[in-house]
Amino acid sequence: MVPHLTTALTGPLLALEANFLDATPDIERWLRGMWQEHTPPFYGSVDLRNSGFKLAPVDxxxxxxxxxxxxxxxxxxxxxxAMTAIDKICPSAKSLLLIPENHTRNLFYLQNVAQLVAILRLTGLNVRIGSLLPEIVKPTPIELPNGTTLLLEPLVRSQYRLGLEGFDPCVILLNNDLSAGIPAVLQSLEEQFVLPPLHAGWAVRRKSTHFAAYDEVAGEFAQLVGIDPWQINPYFAVCSSVNFYERQGEECLSSSVDAVLGLIRKKYKEYGIEETPYVVVKADAGTYGMGIMTVKDASEITGLNRKQRNKMSVIKEGVNVSQVIIQEGVHTHERVGKEDQEGVAEPVVYMIDRYVVGGFYRVHSGREKDENLNAPGMRFEPQAFETSCSLPDQCQNPDAPPNRFYAYGVVARLAQLAASLELERTTPAAVEDMAVSL
Structure with missing residues (x-):
């Protein structure tokens, strides 16, 4: 299924896709060189927004x-x-422990766990699932709608290793973002690989750190292919010491919103864009679409009512918001679905190691092109990508499906590269070295 675009592709985005197509050998050679210097995260997914004049990651x-x-x-x-990723980390790996989110009732999420298990088992690994939930005290089967069964088992911790009863894995794969903190059972492990590393979890990680790294990557890439880095890179600012309950930090928020909107207006004027600029204010850590609001004028920040402040104050696992990122909003002009179910859509690209392995569209019929789509009422179109994101076709138009999806894959891989830089710079050792140098 190819998305229906409400804007004719005759403007900057068509030129951007054409540029990517022409520069394919240079792009692939450059990325190959980058991956020789940096280790990609085990896996990742990137939310993209396609405005018709800009294609950029937003998460x-x-x-x-x-x-x-x-x-x-x-x-x-x-x-x-997955085979490539495992071979680089532990070529002799035979067993893997998968630790999922603490969801036993969210069957959609558990189907994701089941698919992950299937993928990893096909690499030749013995895969079992260990749960962080305290109520899982014995092997607990969970039936899924497709007829398969997941077996959740209680974790068993020795002095320096983590496993299950009678199961001592080589590798521990986290599919839990650690929003509530790093559990003691995962700390101080030795001789076991933990993927992604613990500092990749939201207890430590910050979105602003990622986008600072992405800013560097986008700048170097833009110079390589001869484009304006803004076409693939959203402006952003950060505010700390924020407390929405008590209206603390409103001055920082208001001035930062005003500054980012000003930068966007300049670019819109430069490119003759008539859209209304907006920013997205969101928690600097966390996911699940929580703690997010769209702002078109700085005055909206100082006029939040109690309901809005409550919504912005807490994210997943009841964690209070104290720092936010103010990110340039990227309109999405893609729409997917039949007329009675058509909704605005954003592509989500999935990667394992340095490879694009697929994607889908997040669609929301009740949201507008300048709103967050990761909200109740969203749906996924799993068969949206008809072709791989890695196979452009020089014989077709720049906006033909293979080339549109290639552009998605390029920008997603830039985000994956930025994530590798981010993780390198935020390892405990790197942070300690930085503190000593200061």
Whole structure:
């Protein structure tokens, strides 16, 4: 299924896709060189927004939870990429412990876990699932709608290793984003690989750190292919010491919103864009679409009512919001679905290691092109990507499906590269070295 675009592709985005198409050898050579210097995260998913004049990432998830939404035709890609990732980390690995989110009732999420298990088992690994939930005190089967069964088992911790009863894995794969903090059972492990590393979890990670790294990557890439980096990179600012309950930090928020909107207006004027600029204010840590609001004028920040402040104050696991990122809003002009179910859509691209392994559209019929789509009422179109995001076709138009999806894949891989830089710079050792140098 190819998305229906409400804007004619005769403007900057068509030129951007044409540029990517012309520069394909240079792009792939450059990315190959970058991956020789940097280790990609084990997996990740990137939320993209396509405005018709800009194609940019707006979020990067290092614990992706939607593998069940991928087209089944991409399963071989997933397995091959997972094999590559495991071989680089631990070539002799025989067993893997998967630790999921603490969801036992969210069957959609558990189908993602089941798909992950299937992918990893096809790499030749013995895979079992360990739960952080205290109520899981014995092997607990959970029936899924498709007839399969997941077996959740209680974790068993020795002095320096983590496993299950009678199961001592080589690798621990987290599909839990650690929003509530790093559990003691995961700390101080030795001789076991934990993927992604603990500092990739939201207890430590910050979106602003990722987008600072992405800013560097986008700048270097833009110079390589001869484009304005703004075409693939959203402006952003950060405010700390925020308390929405007590209206603390409103001055920082208001001035930062005003500054980012000013930068956007300049670019819109430069490109002759008539859209209304907006920013997205969201918690600097966390996911699940919580703690997010769209703002078109700085005065909206100082006029939040109690309901709005309550909504912005807490994210997943009841964690209070104290720092926010103010990010340039990117309109989405893509629409997917039949007339009675058509909704605005954004592509989500999935990667394992350095490889694009598929994607889908997040669609919301009740939201507008300048609103967050990761909200109740969204749906996924799992068969949206008819072709791999890695195979452009020089014989077709720049906006033909293979080339549109190639552009998605390029920008997603830039975000994955930024994530690798981010994780390198935020390892406990790197942070300690930085503190000593200061």
């Amino acid at each position: 990067m998830n290092l614990f992706p939870g939607g593998f069940n939404n991928l087209n089944s035709a991409f399963l071989p890609l997933c397995v091959q990429a």
